[in-house]
Amino acid sequence: MSTFAEFVLNGIFLGVLYSLVAIPLTSIWTTTDVIDINIGGYATVAGIIAATLGGIVGIILGVFAAAAMGVITGALFYLFHKISVIKDPITIVLATFGLLFATTSAVQAAVGTDSHFVPGLTSIFLVSGTHISAQGILNLSIATALFIVLAVTMRYTLIGLKMRAAALSTQSAELIGVPVRTVQITAFIAGAAIAGAAGILAAISVGISYASATQFTIFAFTAAIICGLKGPTTAFCGGLLLGVIDSLSAGYLPSGWSALVPPLIIFAVLASGRAGLSVSKARA
Amino acid sequence: MNTGNLAATLAVRHRAVLGFALAAVVTMLILGQQNTAYATATSILIFSLISIPLALIYGHGGIVSLCQATFAGMGGYATAILTVNYGWSAWQALPLAMAVPGVLSFAVSRPILRLPLFALVLGTVAIGEAWSFGVSAAGDTTGGYTGIYGIPGIPLATDDRQAFVVIVIMVAIMIILFENFTRTARGRALNSIRVDPTMALSTGTNVAHQRSIAFTFAAAVAGAAGWYFALYTGYISPVSLSFNQDAAVIFMVVIGGRRSSVGPIIGAAIYVLFGDLLPGGVVQGVLFGAVLILILLFMQDGIVSIGSPLIRKISNNMRTTKSDQCKTQEYTVQGSGHGDA
Numbered sequence: 001m002s003t004f005a006e007f008v009l010n011g012i013f014l015g016v017l018y019s020l021v022a023i024p025l026t027s028i029w030t031t032t033d034v035i036d037i038n039i040g041g042y043a044t045v046a047g048i049i050a051a052t053l054g055g056i057v058g059i060i061l062g063v064f065a066a067a068a069m070g071v072i073t074g075a076l077f078y079l080f081h082k083i084s085v086i087k088d089p090i091t092i093v094l095a096t097f098g099l100l101f102a103t104t105s106a107v108q109a110a111v112g113t114d115s116h117f118v119p120g121l122t123s124i125f126l127v128s129g130t131h132i133s134a135q136g137i138l139n140l141s142i143a144t145a146l147f148i149v150l151a152v153t154m155r156y157t158l159i160g161l162k163m164r165a166a167a168l169s170t171q172s173a174e175l176i177g178v179p180v181r182t183v184q185i186t187a188f189i190a191g192a193a194i195a196g197a198a199g200i201l202a203a204i205s206v207g208i209s210y211a212s213a214t215q216f217t218i219f220a221f222t223a224a225i226i227c228g229l230k231g232p233t234t235a236f237c238g239g240l241l242l243g244v245i246d247s248l249s250a251g252y253l254p255s256g257w258s259a260l261v262p263p264l265i266i267f268a269v270l271a272s273g274r275a276g277l278s279v280s281k282a283r284a
Numbered sequence: 285m286n287t288g289n290l291a292a293t294l295a296v297r298h299r300a301v302l303g304f305a306l307a308a309v310v311t312m313l314i315l316g317q318q319n320t321a322y323a324t325a326t327s328i329l330i331f332s333l334i335s336i337p338l339a340l341i342y343g344h345g346g347i348v349s350l351c352q353a354t355f356a357g358m359g360g361y362a363t364a365i366l367t368v369n370y371g372w373s374a375w376q377a378l379p380l381a382m383a384v385p386g387v388l389s390f391a392v393s394r395p396i397l398r399l400p401l402f403a404l405v406l407g408t409v410a411i412g413e414a415w416s417f418g419v420s421a422a423g424d425t426t427g428g429y430t431g432i433y434g435i436p437g438i439p440l441a442t443d444d445r446q447a448f449v450v451i452v453i454m455v456a457i458m459i460i461l462f463e464n465f466t467r468t469a470r471g472r473a474l475n476s477i478r479v480d481p482t483m484a485l486s487t488g489t490n491v492a493h494q495r496s497i498a499f500t501f502a503a504a505v506a507g508a509a510g511w512y513f514a515l516y517t518g519y520i521s522p523v524s525l526s527f528n529q530d531a532a533v534i535f536m537v538v539i540g541g542r543r544s545s546v547g548p549i550i551g552a553a554i555y556v557l558f559g560d561l562l563p564g565g566v567v568q569g570v571l572f573g574a575v576l577i578l579i580l581l582f583m584q585d586g587i588v589s590i591g592s593p594l595i596r597k598i599s600n601n602m603r604t605t606k607s608d609q610c611k612t613q614e615y616t617v618q619g620s621g622h623g624d625a
Contacts, residue, residue, distance in 0.1 A: 088346075098572075105568070108569070266406055267410060
């Protein structure tokens with residue numbers, strides 16, 4: 001029983017990392033109708049910078065670097081709508097795929113293929129025969145705090161109201177004076193910063209390498225759609241659920257087979273038609 | 285219609301494959317009997333064979349697949365397993381090399397393509413991930429992380445030059461299929477789905493079915509490219525045709541031109557030749573990613589669109605000449621008719 005409980009707890013601690021990349025993916029989707037494939041790139045760059053520079057300076061610069069990448073994606077989104085003849089979201093999704101490709105290569109060029117770590121909390125508590133990691137509790141606390149801040153911002157602040165208006169209908173939002181493009185670019189920047197926080201926590205907990213970018217993106221997709229791509233709440237719950245499934249399959253399935261879990265969940269959710277991809281409604 | 289007119293009509297209609305054949309012949313004349321550059325030319329054409337069907341479904345159907353190279357990998361592995369482990373001949377392995385990715389893509393895409401096309405983009409990323417893991421974990425059957433060695437060579441080819449001819453023929457067939465498909469009812473249906481799926485649905489087009497068929501066709505052709513790749517290189521491993529190549533194939537299609545059968549060949553040539561010139565895969569990744577974004581922003585129909593006005597002008601001139609000849613013949617016939625009367 002304690003082994004099972006440990007798997008579940010570890011899954012929750014791992015799941016908050018997935019939640020933190022799924023939440024911005026969902027927020028960007030609901031606000032812009034674009035699936036940002038480079039979401040894993042933001043996380044990886046922030047994690048690598050934090051690991052390379054070290055200390056609080058590394059962590060702050062990591063988050064800033066991720067936000068700066070969000071500025072680039074937001075600027076691209078703006079340019080596609082201003083310049084490009086083809087404005088379909090698929091083209092912009094492909095552009096974010098190009099960004100992911102470039103980001104992965106740039107990270108590999110900068111730090112090689114090894115995993116990098118940020119020193120974290122090493123204490124482990126024993127509660128009722130179950131080992132609980134202090135870093136895991138810290139991750140859960142940070143992720144929950146970020147989620148609550150985002151939920152409150154979306155629900156009770158002016159920028160949150162504007163984001164929800166832009167998500168419901170860009171045309172109606174423009175008619176009532178909402179600067180839709182500014183709101184959408186803000187969604188990219190804020191989303192990238194949150195994903196950056198996830199990358200730094202991942203660098204502390206499990207380590208990070210250039211290959212993490214694609215893995216983060218896959219986990220973000222899976223966590224975002226597992227409870228339906230509707231809003232930050234479903235993304236947060238989806239991340240936790242994915243973490244628990246991932247941890248249990250790593251514990252009970254033959255070695256390495258847990259890698260098949262995210263793709264299988266993606267297929268199952270997409271085939272069931274419950275991914276929530278057909279509508280974009282923001283719910284905090 | 286006399287022979288001259290027929291030839292002009294065929295030349296205009298099949299200008300893409302004729303241009304390709306001419307380029308292949310010129311390449312062979314330049315390279316001669318034995319030349320290491322055949323390996324580079326063959327690589328370009330293998331990537332072309334993988335990316336042309338992607339251009340067909342993306343440029344004409346709006347369907348984006350991020351696992352086209354993975355489908356080629358499936359074909360390559362099917363070939364390797366059947367020829368090395370079970371002693372099949374290369375020809376016997378070809379249908380299965382196409383069927384494996386074809387059937388899998390149909391099974392996966394059929395339910396997903398009822399949803400917006402985003403869903404398929406995610407689904408194809410998942411296919412790539414699942415395949416990458418599955419092929420490494422399958423143990424002796426796939427050779428694990430090492431892969432499978434000792435795959436027999438290309439049938440009918442004893443050297444690089446003959447192997448080049450085989451891939452030239454395969455790509456030429458694909459170009460003809462591409463050009464003909466866009467003129468068929470199914471091709472027009474696919475285009476109408478891309479422009480307005482709701483309108484296509486209202487006119488009786490089964491949107492999900494048409495998209496699935498196109499996606500399956502692209503996967504099957506990629507399987508054939510994988511068959512050739514495995515036979516040509518003599519080995520296949522999990523990294524031979526994986527995520528990096530999936531990204532590269534998208535790059536080729538976008539850079540070259542997504543609506544054209546020739547565009548992906550130009551894209552493949554740029555990718556392979558610049559890949560050889562640039563220092564290391566890392567610099568290539570950054571540069572190709574940046575170029576992909578710039579092309580998507582400023583040149584949506586790719587590099588091939590630069591030459592399109594010129595080609596269109598030549599084609600129009602040929603049509604005008606043909607039309608003038610027809611009018612001249614009509615007048616001649618009418619004139620001789622009056623004369624007889």
